Amino acid sequence: MSSSPPSRGRPRDPRSHEAIVGAVNELLAEVGYAATSIGAVAARAGVGKDTVYRRWRGKPELVFEAVFTTTDLAPTPDTGTLAGDLTALLQGLVDEFEAPAAAAALPGLLADFAADPVLRTRIRDHFLAPSKQRLAAVFERAAERGEIGSDTPVDLVLDTLAGAVFFHIGLVGESPDPQLAGRLAAVIAKGIEIR
Amino acid sequence: MSSSPPSRGRPRDPRSHEAIVGAVNELLAEVGYAATSIGAVAARAGVGKDTVYRRWRGKPELVFEAVFTTTDLAPTPDTGTLAGDLTALLQGLVDEFEAPAAAAALPGLLADFAADPVLRTRIRDHFLAPSKQRLAAVFERAAERGEIGSDTPVDLVLDTLAGAVFFHIGLVGESPDPQLAGRLAAVIAKGIEIR
Amino acid sequence: MSSSPPSRGRPRDPRSHEAIVGAVNELLAEVGYAATSIGAVAARAGVGKDTVYRRWRGKPELVFEAVFTTTDLAPTPDTGTLAGDLTALLQGLVDEFEAPAAAAALPGLLADFAADPVLRTRIRDHFLAPSKQRLAAVFERAAERGEIGSDTPVDLVLDTLAGAVFFHIGLVGESPDPQLAGRLAAVIAKGIEIR
Amino acid sequence: MSSSPPSRGRPRDPRSHEAIVGAVNELLAEVGYAATSIGAVAARAGVGKDTVYRRWRGKPELVFEAVFTTTDLAPTPDTGTLAGDLTALLQGLVDEFEAPAAAAALPGLLADFAADPVLRTRIRDHFLAPSKQRLAAVFERAAERGEIGSDTPVDLVLDTLAGAVFFHIGLVGESPDPQLAGRLAAVIAKGIEIR
DNA sequence: CTTTAAGCGAGACGGTACGTCCCGTCTTCTT
DNA sequence: AAGAAGACGGGACGTACCGTCTCGCTTAAAG
Numbered sequence: 001m002s003s004s005p006p007s008r009g010r011p012r013d014p015r016s017h018e019a020i021v022g023a024v025n026e027l028l029a030e031v032g033y034a035a036t037s038i039g040a041v042a043a044r045a046g047v048g049k050d051t052v053y054r055r056w057r058g059k060p061e062l063v064f065e066a067v068f069t070t071t072d073l074a075p076t077p078d079t080g081t082l083a084g085d086l087t088a089l090l091q092g093l094v095d096e097f098e099a100p101a102a103a104a105a106l107p108g109l110l111a112d113f114a115a116d117p118v119l120r121t122r123i124r125d126h127f128l129a130p131s132k133q134r135l136a137a138v139f140e141r142a143a144e145r146g147e148i149g150s151d152t153p154v155d156l157v158l159d160t161l162a163g164a165v166f167f168h169i170g171l172v173g174e175s176p177d178p179q180l181a182g183r184l185a186a187v188i189a190k191g192i193e194i195r
Numbered sequence: 196m197s198s199s200p201p202s203r204g205r206p207r208d209p210r211s212h213e214a215i216v217g218a219v220n221e222l223l224a225e226v227g228y229a230a231t232s233i234g235a236v237a238a239r240a241g242v243g244k245d246t247v248y249r250r251w252r253g254k255p256e257l258v259f260e261a262v263f264t265t266t267d268l269a270p271t272p273d274t275g276t277l278a279g280d281l282t283a284l285l286q287g288l289v290d291e292f293e294a295p296a297a298a299a300a301l302p303g304l305l306a307d308f309a310a311d312p313v314l315r316t317r318i319r320d321h322f323l324a325p326s327k328q329r330l331a332a333v334f335e336r337a338a339e340r341g342e343i344g345s346d347t348p349v350d351l352v353l354d355t356l357a358g359a360v361f362f363h364i365g366l367v368g369e370s371p372d373p374q375l376a377g378r379l380a381a382v383i384a385k386g387i388e389i390r
Numbered sequence: 391m392s393s394s395p396p397s398r399g400r401p402r403d404p405r406s407h408e409a410i411v412g413a414v415n416e417l418l419a420e421v422g423y424a425a426t427s428i429g430a431v432a433a434r435a436g437v438g439k440d441t442v443y444r445r446w447r448g449k450p451e452l453v454f455e456a457v458f459t460t461t462d463l464a465p466t467p468d469t470g471t472l473a474g475d476l477t478a479l480l481q482g483l484v485d486e487f488e489a490p491a492a493a494a495a496l497p498g499l500l501a502d503f504a505a506d507p508v509l510r511t512r513i514r515d516h517f518l519a520p521s522k523q524r525l526a527a528v529f530e531r532a533a534e535r536g537e538i539g540s541d542t543p544v545d546l547v548l549d550t551l552a553g554a555v556f557f558h559i560g561l562v563g564e565s566p567d568p569q570l571a572g573r574l575a576a577v578i579a580k581g582i583e584i585r
Numbered sequence: 586m587s588s589s590p591p592s593r594g595r596p597r598d599p600r601s602h603e604a605i606v607g608a609v610n611e612l613l614a615e616v617g618y619a620a621t622s623i624g625a626v627a628a629r630a631g632v633g634k635d636t637v638y639r640r641w642r643g644k645p646e647l648v649f650e651a652v653f654t655t656t657d658l659a660p661t662p663d664t665g666t667l668a669g670d671l672t673a674l675l676q677g678l679v680d681e682f683e684a685p686a687a688a689a690a691l692p693g694l695l696a697d698f699a700a701d702p703v704l705r706t707r708i709r710d711h712f713l714a715p716s717k718q719r720l721a722a723v724f725e726r727a728a729e730r731g732e733i734g735s736d737t738p739v740d741l742v743l744d745t746l747a748g749a750v751f752f753h754i755g756l757v758g759e760s761p762d763p764q765l766a767g768r769l770a771a772v773i774a775k776g777i778e779i780r
Numbered sequence: 781c782t783t784t785a786a787g788c789g790a791g792a793c794g795g796t797a798c799g800t801c802c803c804g805t806c807t808t809c810t811t
Numbered sequence: 812a813a814g815a816a817g818a819c820g821g822g823a824c825g826t827a828c829c830g831t832c833t834c835g836c837t838t839a840a841a842g
Contacts (some may be wrong), residue, residue, distance in 0.1 A: 008812065008816075009261070009812020009813065010811070010812050010813040011812085011813075012375035012812095012813065012814090013813075013814075016814080032304070032310050033310065034306075034307075034310055037801085037802060037803085037804065038802085038803080038804085039801090039803085040802095042815090046815085047814080047815075048813095048814060048815040048816060048817085049341070049804080049805095049815095049816090049817090050804095050805085050806090050813090050814075050815085050816095051813080051814060051815080053804070056813095058803095058804085069326025071357050083799085090245065100313070106309075107302075107305055107309035107310065108306040108309075108310065110302055110305075110365075110366060111228070111302035111303040111305070111306035113302075114301075114302035114303075114365055114366050115227055115228065115302065116227055116835080120366065120367070123367070124367070128267040131836090140220070154380060156359075156375075156379065156382070157199070157382075159358075159359050159362040159363055160355055160358070160362075160379065160382070162358070162362055163354075163355065163357070163358020163359040163361055163362040164351075164354050164355040164358045164359070165358070166358055167354040167355075167357055167358040167361070168354055168359075168363070170305075170309055171305060171308070171309050171315065171318050172315070173316070180351075182383075183348070183351060184351065184355065186386075187351070187352075187355070187386035187387055188382065188385065188386055189386075190385065190386045190387075191381075191382035191383055191384075191385045191387075192382055192385075192386075201824080201839095202834085202835090203790050203791075203834085203835080204788075204789080204790035204792065204834065204835095205791050205792045205793080205832070205833045205834050206791090206792075206833080206834060207791095208792075208833090210791075211792085211793080213834085214787090221802095232822085232823055232824080233823080233824080233825085234822090234824080235823090241794080242793080242794070243792095243793065243794045243795060243796095244794095244795090244826095245792085245793080245794085245795095245825095245826085245827090246792075246793065246794075248825070248826085249792075253825090306798060346801075358805030374801095385818065397808085397809085398808085398809075398810095398814030398815075398816045399807085399808070399809085399815075399817030399818070400807045400808050400809095400816075400817050400818045400819080400820095401807080401808060401817090401818075402817095402818060403807090403818075403819075406818085406819080413795085422700055423696070423700065424700055424826085426704065427796085427797055427798080428797080428798080429796090429797065429798080430797090432820090436820080437819080437820070438818095438819065438820045438821060438822090439798095439799080439800090439820095440799095440800085440801090440818085440819080440821095441818075441819065441820075441823090441824095443799070443800085444818075444819095447814075448799090457743075479661070481627075496699075496701065497692075497695055497696035497698075497699035498696040498699075498700065499690035500692055500695075500755075501618070501693040501695070501696035502619075502695070503692075503756070504691075504692035504693075504755055504756050505617050505618065505619055505692065510756065510757070513756050513757075522720060524776070536602065543768070546749075546765075546768060546769065546772070549748075549749050549752040549753055550745055550748065550749040550769065550772070551753075552748070552752055553744075553745065553747070553748020553749045553750070553751055553752040554741075554744050554745040554749070555748070556748055556750045556751075556752070557744040557745075557747055557748040558744055560695075560699055561695060561698070561699050561708050562705070562708075562709070570741075573738070573741060574741065574745065576774065576776075577741070577742075577745070577773065577776035577777055578775045578776055579776075580775065580777075580810095581771075581772035581773055581774075581775045581776025581777075582772055582775075582776075583794070592786095592839095592840080593784080593785055593786065593816090593839085593841075594784080594787065594838080594839070594840080595784025595785080595786050595787040595788080595837070595838040595839055595840090596784035596786085596787075596838080596839070596840095597786090597787065597788095598787075598788075598838095601787090601788080621832085622828060622829085623828080623829080624827090624828065624829085625828095631789085632788080632789070633787095633788060633789045633790060633791085634789095634790090634791090634830080634831095635787090635788075635789085635790095635830095635832090636787075636789080638830070638831085639787080639788095664802060690839085698797090744814060780821085
């Protein structure tokens with residue numbers, strides 16, 4: 001029963017939303033996260049600052065939505081083996097993090113989220129949630145096949161995978177080892193398999 | 196035979212150095228990384244801002260040195276098994292990251308390092324170097340025992356371990372799973388062992 | 391028909407302007423010109439520094455406007471004699487320079503104006519312009535009465551009068567000879583009269 | 586009988602004194618009074634800052650001595666007429682003020698002297714004293730010749746002359762009217778003559 | 781002929797002010 | 812009511828000087 005607000009007065013212009021999101025992505029790639037100020041975003045988007053603050057609470061939320069909203073759509077991989085599924089999942093993470101705007105935004109974004117108690121609680125829920133969901137499905141099928149136990153810790157593995165990818169892409173910055181996903185998946189898959 | 200510079204003029208007062216480092220650690224724990232401004236550090240240390248800038252190029256370098264300089268001294272673990280050595284190594288990482296000042300500083304510090312091309316190259320060299328050295332020694336002994344191959348990728352494993360710990364402590368923020376080191380070590384050790 | 395600019399955005403608050411000007415006058419009288427920093431002015435006025443810099447380029451312009459804007463309104467004296475007119479004019483200069491804020495500001499203000507090539511050209515135009523205009527009118531009437539020639543050099547006399555007053559008030563600092571205006575006017579009037 | 590101090594320890598090197606004075610004059614002409622900092626002077630002179638502070642109390646005293654010490658030597662003019670003597674005296678003032686270092690220093694120097702109660706009292710005594718002495722001698726002879734009364738106010742005339750020259754040279758900055766001395770002397774002489 | 785004291789170049793020291801940038805809020809007019 | 816514009820109070824930035832201090836060294840007079 002989502003009651004939409006009464007909606008009096010002038011409705012929000014959806015073109016502003018798009019212009020802002022576009023400006024954020026451009027600025028992230030051009031000047032980095034720190035220099036992507038709300039004022040600069042608004043100016044680039046041809047929009048007033050209030051129009052930004054009316055839609056987002058601050059820079060972290062704005063950047064997060066601008067950068068990480070196209071990714072929830074990937075299908076859960078189903079290659080028939082745990083290692084294969086993990087490789088596919090990881091490759092998705094790598095691709096997502098490797099986009100110029102995302103790579104530029106990630107470290108600063110995580111820092112801002114970590115610094116705010118309110119935002120910190122949302123990291124798992126909103127930042128890694130889609131990946132976690134897919135990882136859980138992968139584990140479920142692997143457990144059915146008998147490759148792993150049914151109590152394999154999803155969070156531990158997810159943190160491990162995400163942390164490894166983050167360290168490679170966010171902090172080293174070079175175009176990463178193209179085999180990163182496969183090699184990492186192999187180690188983890190072997191590490192959690194039964195026997 | 197390192198020839199120290201001729202050292203003309205008044206030498207720098209080591210008490211200033213200590214006072215600054217102490218102020219940084221206090222402020223990190225009290226107000227966090229973002230609010231730990233150079234000006235606040237100088238005021239807390241009873242020191243002029245120039246005295247800070249004379250010794251460090253900026254906040255990232257200052258905080259890094261203030262927080263992560265006591266750690267290079269840990270001995271390389273030698274428990275007789277790969278899993279045991281990894282657990283000990285990881286526990287060191289966890290302990291290091293878990294200190295209040297370190298936990299408060301880590302995400303912002305990594306973001307600032309990642310944003311600066313010059314600093315980014317130093318991350319591996321100075322931030323993870325001691326851990327990498329110890330990990331390599333652990334791998335060497337494990338290879339001699341026949342537990343792993345001699346070509347086991349140190350960097351991949353180090354990123355994986357550090358990333359996992361960082362994600363747990365820096366981003367979740369709660370007092371982490373006390374068994375984190377052991378569980379993670381078990382997975383990785385099994386993942387890289389021969390057979 | 392001065393067409394004011396389109397005036398988009400929030401207009402500047404005239405109360406800020408008044409608060410700043412008031413703070414400048416208070417600080418000049420209390421701590422002098424050198425210690426009247428922009429930061430102190432802003433703090434005293436309860437205003438951000440940008441609000442000051444948005445209106446004035448720097449301290450000299452700010453102080454000049456704060457101190458010397460009430461004076462353009464004096465009427466041109468017309469006592470019937472050159473000496474009388476000069477006395478009245480000089481008394482106006484003395485009164486203007488003698489105000490606590492003005493006396494405190496004058497030497498430093500002239501120094502800052504003199505040091506900047508751009509500002510230096512404005513001294514005559516904006517600082518002495520009203521006085522020059524009145525002096526020219528006085529000379530014109532005196533020439534019509536036959537007291538002086540029509541080619542009497544206005545600038546020379548103006549510099550002489552202003553310089554004398556400045557030296558007395560700005561540099562000696564004591565409450566000056568109350569007869570200064572009259573005695574100086576007598577000398578100058580006699581010096582430029584025909585015969 | 587001024588007893589020179591016992592003079593123990595190493596005597597002051599007179600070459601430092603000369604180097605400092607030379608550096609002040611160079612810097613005044615090159616970068617102006619405001620930018621002629623004690624630190625810059627010391628660096629230019631190849632001298633430590635303390636060596637400057639040991640000899641002078643601060644910038645105003647230093648600059649004053651560096652710029653206005655060669656002038657006390659001019660002889661008192663004696664042309665036979667008041668106007669002639671005044672012209673010669675004024676030309677001396679003009680020449681003194683017109684020197685690049687002096688013209689650059691004057692406004693700021695007067696401002697600093699005026700701002701300090703201690704220094705302010707010295708202005709007449711040390712800054713204008715030589716000129717005042719000569720002017721008094723000129724007046725005495727003119728009174729003996731019957732050109733002026735014996736009660737002609739020396740200070741008033743001196744302020745008037747100095748103020749006019751200062752305003753012309755210090756504030757306008759252009760190379761001044763070469764006839765300034767003569768024209769101004771004519772006006773003043775006529776203004777104070779009997780009849 | 782050594783002590784002692786001051787001068788000296790260098791530069792670190794605690795402060796203060798600079799002028800700029802960005803924050804998130806507010807106030808105007810326009811749509 | 813939303814929007815573009817931009818002013819607002821606040822605070823941090825990194826730099827430049829201030830006038831004092833602390834080094835190691837040099838230079839002379841005093842003991």
